Amino acid sequence: MSALAEFDLVIRGGTVATASDTFRADVGIRDGRIVALAEGLETGGEVIDASGKLVLPGGIEAHCHIEQESGMGLMPADDYRSGSISAAFGGNSCFVPFAGQRRGMTIAETVALYDSRAAPKSVIDYSYHLIVTDPTELALTTELPEAFARGITSFKVFMTYDQAKIDDGQFLDILAVAKAHGALTMVHAENDAMIEWISRRLLDAGHTEPRYHAVSHPALAEEEAIHRAISLARLVDAPLLVVHVSTPGGAKLVRDARRSGAKVFGETCPQYLFLTRDDLDRPGREGAKFICSPPLRDRATQEALWGHVQSGTFSLVSSDHAPYRFDQSGKFHAGPDASFRQIANGMPGIEMRLPLLFSEGVNKGRITLNQFVALSATNAARIYGMYPAKGTIAIGADADIAIWDAGEVRIAGEMHDAMDYNPYLGFEVTGWPVTVLNRGNRIVDGGELCASPGDGRFVVRKPVDLTGMPGHRADELNPEKNFGAKIAP
Ligand code: DUC
Ligand code: ZN
Ligand code: ZN
Secondary structure (H helix, E strand, C coil), X not given: CCHHHCCCEEEECCEEECCCCEXXXXXXXXXXXXXEEECCCCCCCEEEECCCCEEEECEEEEEECCCCXXXXXXXXXXXXXXXXXXXHHCCEEXXXXXXXXXXXXXXXXXXXXXXXXXXXCCCCEECCEEECCCCCHHHHHHHHHHHHHCCCCEEEEECCCCCCECCHHHHHHHHHXXXXXXXXXXXXXXXXXXXXXXXXXXXXXXXXXXXXXXXXXXXXXXXXHHHHHHHHHHHCCCCEEECCCCCHHHHHHHHHHHHCCCCEEEEECHHHHHCCHHHHHCCCCHHHHHCCCCCCCCHHHXXXXXXXXXXXXXXXXXXXXXXXXXXXXXXXXXXCCCCCCCCCCCECCCCCHHHHHXXXXXXCCCCCHHHHXXXXXXXXXXXXXXXXXXXXXXXXXXXXXXXXXXXXXXXXXXXXXXXXXXXXXXXXXXXXXXXXXXXXXXXXXXXEXXXXXXXXXXXXXXXXXXXXXXXXXXXHHCCCCCCCCCCCC
């Protein structure tokens, strides 16, 4: 092989950034992987001119609901084709939607169902987090370990919603099984009884409009549940990731747990950084577009959450893309006058996540470019067991790369998802991905889709990375201190 044919593709002249460093280098790619980082790489193969651009790891969207029935049995607008395409246009080359177990279904059936949905359609690499709603003996002893063995190494539980919630004992069982296998438990933490109690009173008094959704999910409901979830995880010294944290109180609980060495991670979402509950009060029924759980809060909350993004409380800023159209197929599936309890819960954002975070974070000086890379890809890769194949630009890594024009200004409009609205419509956003690669293949380039459904591959994930998180065993579960009793793995 001649020296000039050494690479299939060279990305030339750009500024490369990882979670720790920023440097000028060409990127040499062969067989889908990065094989050289140096200035002046020559090739007889293809060249992408990235001069004046940023060359970043492709984003990893680690929280999105794609072709997944909601608790109400409602299918969101995006399947694995449209969802992955929208993700790609937003600078992502990998995503991890949820595979939701419906009660009565086994874990194996759930995984097989999502394989059949994702494999023929995804244009980017993918895995799933397994939502566990029915932790039977079979699930705990056999099926969760089997899912883990095939590379699904994160399990999510709900503390609210009748169709999904588990009790504290079941939560402990799942935490203990996950811990025993190196898996990570994720949690939607809100106090179910508080939400039910307030909702009932609001509805009885005739308060049905979208704005009451925020009233019915008080900050205290989140804080209480996060405190409980962290306590349960600490009891068995198991890793825990609190998804979509929306309150300063919740963020502080995550921060304090992390400072004490507990194996706790936190995630927040763009909607809590860029929107407020005032959006629920838009005229007519438009507020329905902004119903999501936990709900939008206020400006002071936005500021506080930004502080936690900056200081590292949050390892992830994920979209929580839960796309329900503003019509009877989605938001108003229960009718045009549906109460806040019946309106479909969730909003889109998979394509806006990274441009918003770049524009408001990096370009406005709130976070560094390297923090952006960590939040967009590297932390997700580490936490969810995909590093260093994914989430960084390094020799040997998959050539999952997003080339960004840091100065491109666009007014947010229609996205590439299957939605009929964009909650960030009209936002001026500076900095957009212009070319996105997945394993060295262009998937988006100059506004065009270059990939085909089915090009994405399932990513076999490894155990959660707990580097720097010593944890601590509760004395009562330590055989040296509890008279030799063996209680948990
Ligand atoms: N939780 C999510 O994570 N997404 C959509 C709705 C919800 O309650
Ligand atoms: Zn949730
Ligand atoms: Zn979600």
